[in-house]
Amino acid sequence: MTAQDPALTMTTPMIHVVAAALVDAEGRVLLAQRPVGKHLAGYWEFPGGKVEPDEPPLQALRREILEEIGVEIGTAESLIRIPWHYPGKSILLDVYRVREFHGEPRSCEGQPLKWVPTAALDIHEMPPADHPVINALRLPDRYWITPQPAADIEAAVAQIDAALERGIRLIQLRAKGYDESALAALAEVAQRHVRAAGGRLLINSRIDLAESLGLDGVHLTSAQLKSCKERPLPSRFLVGASCHDTAELTAARELGVDFAVLGPVRYTPSHPDAAPLGWAQFEALCAQSLMPVYALGGMHLDDLESARRYGGQGIAGISGF
Numbered sequence: 001m002t003a004q005d006p007a008l009t010m011t012t013p014m015i016h017v018v019a020a021a022l023v024d025a026e027g028r029v030l031l032a033q034r035p036v037g038k039h040l041a042g043y044w045e046f047p048g049g050k051v052e053p054d055e056p057p058l059q060a061l062r063r064e065i066l067e068e069i070g071v072e073i074g075t076a077e078s079l080i081r082i083p084w085h086y087p088g089k090s091i092l093l094d095v096y097r098v099r100e101f102h103g104e105p106r107s108c109e110g111q112p113l114k115w116v117p118t119a120a121l122d123i124h125e126m127p128p129a130d131h132p133v134i135n136a137l138r139l140p141d142r143y144w145i146t147p148q149p150a151a152d153i154e155a156a157v158a159q160i161d162a163a164l165e166r167g168i169r170l171i172q173l174r175a176k177g178y179d180e181s182a183l184a185a186l187a188e189v190a191q192r193h194v195r196a197a198g199g200r201l202l203i204n205s206r207i208d209l210a211e212s213l214g215l216d217g218v219h220l221t222s223a224q225l226k227s228c229k230e231r232p233l234p235s236r237f238l239v240g241a242s243c244h245d246t247a248e249l250t251a252a253r254e255l256g257v258d259f260a261v262l263g264p265v266r267y268t269p270s271h272p273d274a275a276p277l278g279w280a281q282f283e284a285l286c287a288q289s290l291m292p293v294y295a296l297g298g299m300h301l302d303d304l305e306s307a308r309r310y311g312g313q314g315i316a317g318i319s320g321f
């Protein structure tokens with residue numbers, strides 16, 4: 001990710017910018033090209049603009065989208081907020097996902113428009129503040145971590161199939177008790193099943209296996225965050241990381257991981273000594289994280305709404321959902 005201007009952090013007033021990721025029936029997202037002569041000219045962005053003084057953000061979003069692309073939007077779901085410092089200018093990029101809109105988007109200000117499948121969104125043609133937004137659009141709202149898998153591979157795969165059946169599309173394979181050959185065998189079969197369902201499989205901590213078996217990615221432990229000097233796998237892999245505090249979230253960001261899991265939000269019997277963050281602290285940490293963050297620790301399906309309200313991508317957990 002492009003470095004921010006450290007001299008600006010704290011001092012410059014933040015400009016609140018609202019933007020809409022309009023999603024069509026095929027799952028494509030609308031991008032608009034910034035005009036010549038404006039800040040970040042030529043980059044492809046999510047349509048939107050500055051919130052006026054005392055204007056509620058959602059009202060600003062409606063106004064900007066009508067002004068720029070001539071459509072009226074229905075429900076807008078808060079997706080992610082990225083505070084970003086450009087040289088000479090600091091923004092809070094506040095992005096909403098909009099699936100309901102009336103009318104065909106048209107260019108009202110002469111700006112070129114295009115629909116892009118989320119898988120094809122390209123960081124190189126989008127403003128730096130938008131890079132984490134791409135991950136937020138691609139990631140689901142539930143991240144399931146396998147419980148200690150059953151001793152035999154068939155039963156372990158059946159657990160994964162059951163999760164796919166429940167609509168889970170992002171899975172972390174965590175199989176601590178498995179020996180080397182059983183782990184590789186399980187990972188290969190699990191990956192095939194998850195991919196066939198259109199999901200993604202990350203393996204816990206084993207960067208080497210993610211690469212050699214061609215898995216979708218790896219989930220780094222907080223200890224690995226300290227030992228890794230750079231992002232361990234290229235961008236075609238998904239890299240997640242376990243974080244508990246600001247320092248770990250900062251380390252994750254500096255490594256360029258795609259998303260974090262943050263917790264424990266609640267007390268959990270699996271980590272009786274860890275002090276729960278609670279939602280207020282979860283929210284404060286998310287707001288500065290600059291990446292999608294899943295809430296972990298005692299999460300159930302009915303916590304999903306809170307996780308999203310407090311700025312998270314969704315919930316992560318082993319049991320619970």
Ligand SMILES: Nc1nc2c([nH]c(=O)n2[C@H]2C[C@H](O)[C@@H](COP(=O)(O)OP(=O)(O)OP(=O)(O)O)O2)c(=O)[nH]1
Nearest residue numbers: 017019039040045046047048049050091127129130
């Ligand atoms: N709309 C939008 N702006 C973005 C994105 N990413 C990003 O860094 N920005 C920056 C570019 C600008 O510095 C600022 C948005 O300002 P803007 O120029 O669009 O504001 P506006 O539509 O209200 O237009 P105006 O005040 O210049 O007439 O946020 C994005 O995805 N969408």
Ligand SMILES: [Mg+2]
Nearest residue numbers: 047048049050
């Ligand atoms: Mg604009």
